[in-house]
Amino acid sequence: MLRLLNILAIAFLIGSAIYAYSVKYDTIFHAERMMKLKQEIQREEDVIGMLRADWAFLTRPERIAALADKFLELQPSALSQLVRADALPEKGPRIDEIGNKLEALGLSKPTNTPGDSSAMDSVSSATPAR
Amino acid sequence: MRSRDANNGEDLIAGAIRRNPITKRLVASLFTVKLDKSPCRIRLAAAVFLAAYAVIAAKLVDFGLRPEAPSRDKRASSDTIAAARPDILDRNGKILATDIKVMSVFAEPRRIVDKDEAVELLTAVLPGVDARELRERLGSRKGFVWVKRAVTPQQQMEVYHLGLPGIGFQPEYKRVYPNGPVAAHVLGFANLDGIGISGLEKYIDGQGLADLQGAGFSLTRDNLTPIVASLDLDAAYALRDELANGIVKFKAKAGAAAILDVNTGEVIAMASLPDYDPNSPADALDPSHINRLSVGVYEMGSTFKAISIAMALDSGKVTLRSHIDARDNLRYGRFTIHDFHAAHRVLSVPEVFTHSSNIATARMAMMVGVEGHKAFLAKMGQLRRLRTELPESAEPLVPKNWGELNTITIAFGQGLNVAPLQAMMAVGALANGGTLVTPTFLKRGEDEAKREAPRVVKPETSEAMRYLMRLNAEIGTARIADIKGYFVGGKTGTAEKVVRGHYAKNRVLTTFMAVAPADKPKYLFLTLLDEPQGLPETGGQRTAAWNAGQITGKIVERTGQLLGLPPRFDLPPQPFPLLAKLGYAEANIPAHRNEGH
Numbered sequence: 001m002l003r004l005l006n007i008l009a010i011a012f013l014i015g016s017a018i019y020a021y022s023v024k025y026d027t028i029f030h031a032e033r034m035m036k037l038k039q040e041i042q043r044e045e046d047v048i049g050m051l052r053a054d055w056a057f058l059t060r061p062e063r064i065a066a067l068a069d070k071f072l073e074l075q076p077s078a079l080s081q082l083v084r085a086d087a088l089p090e091k092g093p094r095i096d097e098i099g100n101k102l103e104a105l106g107l108s109k110p111t112n113t114p115g116d117s118s119a120m121d122s123v124s125s126a127t128p129a130r
Numbered sequence: 131m132r133s134r135d136a137n138n139g140e141d142l143i144a145g146a147i148r149r150n151p152i153t154k155r156l157v158a159s160l161f162t163v164k165l166d167k168s169p170c171r172i173r174l175a176a177a178v179f180l181a182a183y184a185v186i187a188a189k190l191v192d193f194g195l196r197p198e199a200p201s202r203d204k205r206a207s208s209d210t211i212a213a214a215r216p217d218i219l220d221r222n223g224k225i226l227a228t229d230i231k232v233m234s235v236f237a238e239p240r241r242i243v244d245k246d247e248a249v250e251l252l253t254a255v256l257p258g259v260d261a262r263e264l265r266e267r268l269g270s271r272k273g274f275v276w277v278k279r280a281v282t283p284q285q286q287m288e289v290y291h292l293g294l295p296g297i298g299f300q301p302e303y304k305r306v307y308p309n310g311p312v313a314a315h316v317l318g319f320a321n322l323d324g325i326g327i328s329g330l331e332k333y334i335d336g337q338g339l340a341d342l343q344g345a346g347f348s349l350t351r352d353n354l355t356p357i358v359a360s361l362d363l364d365a366a367y368a369l370r371d372e373l374a375n376g377i378v379k380f381k382a383k384a385g386a387a388a389i390l391d392v393n394t395g396e397v398i399a400m401a402s403l404p405d406y407d408p409n410s411p412a413d414a415l416d417p418s419h420i421n422r423l424s425v426g427v428y429e430m431g432s433t434f435k436a437i438s439i440a441m442a443l444d445s446g447k448v449t450l451r452s453h454i455d456a457r458d459n460l461r462y463g464r465f466t467i468h469d470f471h472a473a474h475r476v477l478s479v480p481e482v483f484t485h486s487s488n489i490a491t492a493r494m495a496m497m498v499g500v501e502g503h504k505a506f507l508a509k510m511g512q513l514r515r516l517r518t519e520l521p522e523s524a525e526p527l528v529p530k531n532w533g534e535l536n537t538i539t540i541a542f543g544q545g546l547n548v549a550p551l552q553a554m555m556a557v558g559a560l561a562n563g564g565t566l567v568t569p570t571f572l573k574r575g576e577d578e579a580k581r582e583a584p585r586v587v588k589p590e591t592s593e594a595m596r597y598l599m600r601l602n603a604e605i606g607t608a609r610i611a612d613i614k615g616y617f618v619g620g621k622t623g624t625a626e627k628v629v630r631g632h633y634a635k636n637r638v639l640t641t642f643m644a645v646a647p648a649d650k651p652k653y654l655f656l657t658l659l660d661e662p663q664g665l666p667e668t669g670g671q672r673t674a675a676w677n678a679g680q681i682t683g684k685i686v687e688r689t690g691q692l693l694g695l696p697p698r699f700d701l702p703p704q705p706f707p708l709l710a711k712l713g714y715a716e717a718n719i720p721a722h723r724n725e726g727h
Binding site for chain 2: 046049050052053056057060061062065076077079082
């Protein structure tokens with residue numbers, strides 16, 4: 001009995017030591033991982049900062065103006081090209097010009113598709129949406 | 131009492147504590163050995179230790195066999211040598227100044243074994259490092275010297291592969307200005323150590339950034355909010371471009387231009403040429419690269435007449451219907467004041483403005499009197515230094531003994547040297563309804579601006595000045611500038627420069643101020659040219675309307691849509707309601723019928 005208790009006590013001792021040290025090493029591992037991730041984040045942020053500066057440099061007005069002069073045929077906008085929203089002309093009534101053209105050509109009747117003998121007598125005239 | 135298993139020899143110590151029975155038993159049990167169980171126990175202990183060492187050996191073999199990913203860890207390096215600074219953005223969020231992380235190479239001279247070899251290898255890899263200077267620096271007894279700041283990643287790799295002891299890298303933040311010379315004077319620059327030297331950079335330091343850094347806070351991009359300037363990058367570029375073209379066209383020595391929002395006091399754009407690129411800051415030290423708008427003081431010439439006439443109107447001594455005698459030259463002692471393109475007749479107040487008559491303006495100022503004149507100019511902030519966010523500012527040159535002659539000449543803008551930005555502030559006050567708003571280089575709302583703005587003239591006076599400026603643009607000296615489409619009002623100013631003690635007739639400083647739109651002003655434009663020349667197309671004339679006015683017209687045309695100025699297709703029916711109420715109905719009738727003006 002005493003011997004069993006002894007062995008149990010020793011086992012418990014070793015077990016608790018293993019547990020404590022494994023927790024410690026786990027913590028160390030996670031702390032290192034966290035530090036590594038933080039450094040990677042910092043690295044990414046630095047790169048982002050560099051890219052923002054690069055973008056600002058590439059889209060600076062001087063360069064865009066030079067490129068626009070070289071490749072685009074734009075001219076300075078004239079005042080006459082600016083119109084206020086309430087000065088736009090009224091939209092007229094909506095006319096379906098294509099539908100009118102089809103009707104004039106006699107094509108407004110729906111087409112019968114072959115293999116459709118049952119449907120041939122009852123031609124459903126589905127009018128196009130107006 | 132003696133224990134039963136006392137087979138071993140008793141120590142003398144045991145004898146000493148024989149008197150205490152408990153301790154006697156404990157001590158006795160320490161020294162007993164059960165010889166019959168010992169071999170088992172010894173074998174057990176040996177087995178446990180063997181197992182432990184076997185596990186360690188197995189782990190070692192395991193570590194040796196498994197290929198570990200190359201660890202990219204470094205020790206946590208402290209980034210606080212050149213700490214981060216907040217970005218400076220324009221009013222629309224575009225970057226004007228930002229930090230990038232660069233590596234700087236440093237050396238620890240005490241650790242370098244062979245200094246000559248180090249110098250040779252380093253100068254071979256890094257361009258721009260003087261060999262002799264570097265050798266001197268390495269020869270010193272210091273513990274830390276810089277070899278080269280801000281090296282490229284390529285150079286960093288090469289220095290790393292040299293494998294020199296005592297050479298290391300330090301990450302630093304370097305300030306870059308992606309837009310080059312645009313808005314250089316406003317931004318100022320920050321040096322390699324991240325300390326603001328001039329302009330907004332220095333202002334940011336003064337606002338507590340330097341204190342935070344000094345206190346040791348680690349400042350990263352996340353916890354520094356960017357500073358939003360009042361500048362509009364596109365408008366600033368357009369302004370600078372047009373000014374540069376104008377200076378070349380009119381063969382001027384230098385020039386400056388600015389756009390001010392009269393209601394909020396924000397400086398939307400500012401340029402002073404010649405200027406410098408803040409990325410190479412050594413150019414900033416050249417005295418011709420100063421910011422002429424806030425650091426230079428000039429006699430503003432006839433643009434000051436707007437202030438004098440406003441003073442006369444505000445005091446009530448003169449109304450828009452008054453007539454001033456401008457028939458003869460004004461004599462004061464041995465000095466004679468005459469007009470440019472003299473009219474030689476009695477002029478009404480609007481005519482005084484549109485003809486830009488020195489004589490009549492001087493007479494009006496004399497009506498107010500010397501003390502009244504001084505008080506008004508002090509009220510308008512023209513007699514003391516204008517303090518804005520930019521640390522650089524200039525004290526106006528005020529005559530020490532201010533007598534009547536000074537009042538006469540200062541009335542038409544000669545005899546008092548002010549910074550052009552100050553004059554803009556005063557004319558802006560005349561345009562925005564009568565409150566003096568201090569110019570600012572940071573984005574600001576109208577309520578905040580008007581909160582601390584003192585009222586300097588009555589609203590009726592402000593409207594009268596707007597009417598006069600509009601009239602000037604229709605039929606007066608400003609009509610040559612011909613700025614279409616935004617209902618602009620303007621005032622020209624041509625001042626003779628003082629050369630060797632007296633006024634030189636052929637060297638002038640021309641200014642042109644335009645307020646747009648004249649009925650509800652939003653922006654005030656100023657262009658200033660130093661010694662423009664007459665051209666064949668201007669008929670050889672070098673007065674302000676022909677050069678500064680033309681440049682301002684181009685600026686308004688180019689930036690009008692950027693700034694959101696509403697183009698005027700039909701003239702507003704009643705642009706000046708207060709004047710109509712006071713009985714000046716003619717103010718609302720355009721004097722010059724032009725389509726789309």
